[in-house]
Amino acid sequence: MTTIIIVPPSLDDQSFEQIFDQLALIPPDEKVLVDARRTRWASPFGLTALLTVAQTRLERPALAIPENEDTASYWGRASFFRHAESLYDISGRVPRSRQASESSVLLEVTPVVHTQDVHTVVENIQQRARAILQEKLHLQSKVTMRFTMALSEICQNVIEHAGTGGWVAVQAYKWQQRLGGRSVVVIAVCDAGMGFRKSLESAHGSERDDRWGDRMALEETMMRGVSRFRDPGRGQGLAGVKRFIGNWQGKFSVRSGTARIAIVPEWDQDEVMREGLAPFPGAQVQITIPERMPDA
């Protein structure tokens, strides 16, 4: 039996909850068809999380790709199909792949499995992002460096804590309706690994008080810099990312297990903490950096 998972028309970190909800009802060894035929738009979070969905299935899933040619073309430029083909049985016409130089994507969907992948991500983003970040988002070069530092630290978290590989993608947008038409750059890093709670339990044990769970694991890691490593130097990466995001009025959210925590800037209405979400392995991170206004 194959269960159909409906992908919403607009796929981002919020609407992806619909997919997590559907998946939570299906045993991992049951065949699923992820139906994205009606999907018209996907954020970096949407694309990277779709790949992690396939990694959680014991039975190789199927994927029906977007019927809209522009959408499928964008997914192709974002290198989604290059990786999806090894994880899904794909139905629909996959657009021909283009050279990276033709792409408008800041950083295509890129696997993060080994340390050298972080170097690749950083080198690529430095080559490609400078003009976009500085000219479109009016980020000064020093801020571009801090942005890249944040990307590096988040990718390292996957390698050190997930216990499995993950995916990263970056895209710049102009938000026509939100933020008064300002540009933003969005980073998504998703994995289907052990998640924050199990990572901390692997070092500190699972015998904790009644409150222990995904929410507290996220709070300890994000707010108090706790790491599964006892080395006092650990935990600085996320702390540094948080500081940068706060200074730049950015948004930072992490979903792990059944909880989601967010650093919410003034321009956004998201909830700081959500609990009782549909369970999903690993951690799914999104960072949004808005364009700085000239008088800011």
Next chain:
Amino acid sequence: MISHIDVSSVLRRSVCDLYSNLVTRPTGAAVRIGIEHHLDEIGDNALAVLDFSHVGLLDFSCADEIVAKLLMQYVSVDIPRREVYFVFYGMSESHLDAIEAVLERHSLALVTQLAGCDAQLIGTVDGDQRAAWEMICELGSACPADLANATGMPADKAARTLETLWRRRLVIRQESGYFPVRGATSGLNPGGLLADDRDTSGGTGVEAS
């Protein structure tokens, strides 16, 4: 002896000749080990100028592995590894972001300097230590009595503060007094450490000056 260590050369030699960014803990550990290897070759009483001029990005994890873990071996209150002093040269603003964060985390401090500029003390330093360090830089060298006279600090406190700064490897202790840690680029002889300069580079990104 002063030894100049080009950190980007150590990165390319230790990890990959295509990389120009110091990112990830394993990379930081490999670079630190490369630096330690050079320090082992230059003797027990040395000043190492770690040159970051050609390093692109330095992230927090790498800064912790290279800077904090390197310093901690030489500033131990009990048994420091050897008497080696460091000047961090060519740091950009973004490098300093990462480095200041790890210094704060480990309660460390270091001396940074750019060509033609005065040396600067960054990290965790209390008011007395900073005042003493700045006075030493102004005077060029000082014994405890000199510092006490110049700052109005009681003599025993001046002596203790200088000793603390030396243990933290922020001033150089010689028989003739305490000298500021700073690179040869300032044109000043940091306490006679130039006396036994020799070339240990061999094309490895490390050179004595």
